[in-house]
Amino acid sequence: MYAEELLSVIPLKKVIGQLPNNIKDISIDSRSVQPKSLFICIKGYTVDGHDFAQKAVDAGATIVVSEKELQLEGNVAQVIVPDTDRTLGLLAAKFFEYPSNDITMIGVTGTNGKTSVAGIIHHMLVGMGEKSALSGTIGFNLNGVLYESANTTSDALNTQQMIFRAKMEGCRAMVMEVSSHGLALGRLAGVDYDIAVFTNLTHDHLDFHGTMEEYGNAKGLLFSQLGQDFTKNKFAVLNADDPWSEKYARLTSYPIWTYGLKNEANFRAENCNYEDGITTFDMITPEGKFPVTMKLLGEFNVYNILAATAVFYGKGFPMDAILEQIEDLNPVRGRMEKVLTDLPIQIYIDYAHTPDAIEKAIEAALPYKKPGKKLIFLVGTGGNRDKSKRPAMAKKASKADYVVLTTDDPRFEEYDSITGDLAKGMLHDNYACIGDRAEAVRHAVAVAEPGDIIIFAGKGHEDYQIIGNTKYPHSDADIAIKAGELKFVK
Numbered sequence: 001m002y003a004e005e006l007l008s009v010i011p012l013k014k015v016i017g018q019l020p021n022n023i024k025d026i027s028i029d030s031r032s033v034q035p036k037s038l039f040i041c042i043k044g045y046t047v048d049g050h051d052f053a054q055k056a057v058d059a060g061a062t063i064v065v066s067e068k069e070l071q072l073e074g075n076v077a078q079v080i081v082p083d084t085d086r087t088l089g090l091l092a093a094k095f096f097e098y099p100s101n102d103i104t105m106i107g108v109t110g111t112n113g114k115t116s117v118a119g120i121i122h123h124m125l126v127g128m129g130e131k132s133a134l135s136g137t138i139g140f141n142l143n144g145v146l147y148e149s150a151n152t153t154s155d156a157l158n159t160q161q162m163i164f165r166a167k168m169e170g171c172r173a174m175v176m177e178v179s180s181h182g183l184a185l186g187r188l189a190g191v192d193y194d195i196a197v198f199t200n201l202t203h204d205h206l207d208f209h210g211t212m213e214e215y216g217n218a219k220g221l222l223f224s225q226l227g228q229d230f231t232k233n234k235f236a237v238l239n240a241d242d243p244w245s246e247k248y249a250r251l252t253s254y255p256i257w258t259y260g261l262k263n264e265a266n267f268r269a270e271n272c273n274y275e276d277g278i279t280t281f282d283m284i285t286p287e288g289k290f291p292v293t294m295k296l297l298g299e300f301n302v303y304n305i306l307a308a309t310a311v312f313y314g315k316g317f318p319m320d321a322i323l324e325q326i327e328d329l330n331p332v333r334g335r336m337e338k339v340l341t342d343l344p345i346q347i348y349i350d351y352a353h354t355p356d357a358i359e360k361a362i363e364a365a366l367p368y369k370k371p372g373k374k375l376i377f378l379v380g381t382g383g384n385r386d387k388s389k390r391p392a393m394a395k396k397a398s399k400a401d402y403v404v405l406t407t408d409d410p411r412f413e414e415y416d417s418i419t420g421d422l423a424k425g426m427l428h429d430n431y432a433c434i435g436d437r438a439e440a441v442r443h444a445v446a447v448a449e450p451g452d453i454i455i456f457a458g459k460g461h462e463d464y465q466i467i468g469n470t471k472y473p474h475s476d477a478d479i480a481i482k483a484g485e486l487k488f489v490k
């Protein structure tokens with residue numbers, strides 16, 4: 001792209017030196033700079049991108065965009081702007097030619113259920129023959145190929161690049177998990193959403209947002225980001241049982257579809273029944289009542305399915321096609337996913353790491369508990385992140401008969417500090433604190449008797465543990481199966 005054309009989107013700038021004619025790439029990371037590219041210096045939490053500008057030039061950057069004049073050696077022009085974060089969004093969207101305008105963009109936000117709802121929508125789209133891309137905690141899924149990503153919602157550059165790749169690969173839609181960090185930090189700048197979905201808002205991430213009010217306001221940005229272009233068929237899907245939905249409805253002028261189990265809503269469920277690994281319920285829709293049978297477990301998944309149904313109905317799909325897809329769905333990876341084993345115990349892998357998700361995961365498993373048998377719940381939490389939620393997590397975990405308190409990614413925090421905070425919330429004494437997660441998993445299996453259920457929460461799809469700065473391989477399922485075979489298989 002012509003450098004002058006690219007830079008035309010930045011209204012306030014000072015150019016030092018001779019601009020090159022063309023720019024072949026944009027980068028925010030000196031370690032992946034290509035020749036003839038534009039490097040933008042982003043001030044991070046740990047380091048400042050301005051300190052890597054010379055490295056970027058050495059790697060071939062011919063324009064550096066920064067917030068101050070830098071002493072750079074080499075064939076490079078500098079563009080000084082007041083705010084590189086804001087500039088990044090403008091440049092990235094321009095460089096990739098506003099790809100979100102050309103495909104249906106579906107954003108899913110909320111404390112819990114983003115991965116589940118986004119995954120469900122994506123799989124239903126694919127099942128209906130629509131090419132769709134998916135981005136979120138599990139990575140970037142482009143036509144079945146999964147690319148890793150560091151964040152649930154990637155930085156503004158990577159976001160535009162993913163949408164561009166989806167468009168170039170012929171996707172008609174892209175489903176994105178939208179985190180509150182992503183919204184608050186402008187990672188979604190320039191994304192033209194068509195459909196915005198809200199799951200729920202409960203305690204999480206207060207280390208970053210400070211208060212629930214701020215956290216809720218950050219999520220609201222998704223709904224205002226729908227914009228005001230009434231020539232487009234846009235809409236929002238809101239959870240009628242969550243009080244934040246009323247506020248979000250006021251943030252957009254587009255039509256609203258609501259769903260829920262308790263309050264009046266366009267899509268509701270009645271007569272929910274959970275038996276033998278199958279969930280059944282009656283779905284009440286604007287077109288009447290339909291019986292639903294699905295393999296997804298728990299009431300929270302009934303909410304997730306109602307949200308997905310509202311998305312498809314709002315897009316104009318007929319109810320029979322929607323229901324056919326729901327019956328075919330498999331559990332989302334690592335979300336109340338049953339581990340298939342010959343062991344005489346039931347093992348579930350789950351990603352619950354908030355008080356509300358823990359409560360929902362335990363409630364989902366209780367209907368499968370046999371009289372006189374135990375529900376064992378292993379729960380961990382991350383080090384150096386929101387500590388205020390820890391006692392509340394253990395309080396909810398107390399609903400299980402036996403609880404193992406451990407870590408998920410301890411990072412730089414001592415095991416005892418994490419499990420000690422969790423233990424403050426326990427409501428009964430049937431629990432153990434074991435910071436080493438592998439040992440904790442083995443302990444959960446050791447206390448299990450035939451017929452018991454164990455839920456390993458907090459790691460879900462992840463196959464690693466971050467200790468210090470290092471990612472170590474870790475799989476709750478593999479460790480549990482090995483321990484179970486030693487204990488139960490003669």
Ligand SMILES: CC(=O)N[C@H]1[C@@H](OP(=O)(O)OP(=O)(O)OC[C@H]2O[C@@H](n3ccc(=O)[nH]c3=O)[C@H](O)[C@@H]2O)O[C@H](CO)[C@@H](O)[C@@H]1O[C@H](C)C(=O)N[C@@H](C)C(=O)N[C@H](CCC(=O)O)C(=O)O
Nearest residue numbers: 028029030042044045046047049052151152153155179181
């Ligand atoms: C606290 C936080 O949000 N950090 C994010 C931030 O990292 P950072 O500020 O530390 O960035 P940095 O590493 O200091 O780098 C600053 C700049 O220098 C550049 N750099 C750095 C090193 C170098 O050699 N050369 C170089 O050019 C970097 O590319 C970057 O442009 O920018 C990175 C790139 O965009 C993110 O990956 C990183 O997310 C970290 C991994 C993270 O854990 N974030 C969490 C808090 C988060 O965002 N979570 C949400 C919610 C998840 C949920 O719902 O549960 C999410 O969306 O993931």
Ligand SMILES: Nc1ncnc2c1ncn2[C@@H]1O[C@H](COP(=O)(O)OP(=O)(O)OP(=O)(O)O)[C@@H](O)[C@H]1O
Nearest residue numbers: 111112113114115116137300335351352357360361
């Ligand atoms: N609608 C829901 N309401 C409450 N809890 C839910 C809901 N859907 C899933 N959960 C629970 O929350 C856990 C995390 O679900 P999911 O990964 O879909 O949420 P998320 O919002 O993507 O979380 P994260 O951003 O941390 O990945 C699940 O393993 C399940 O226990």
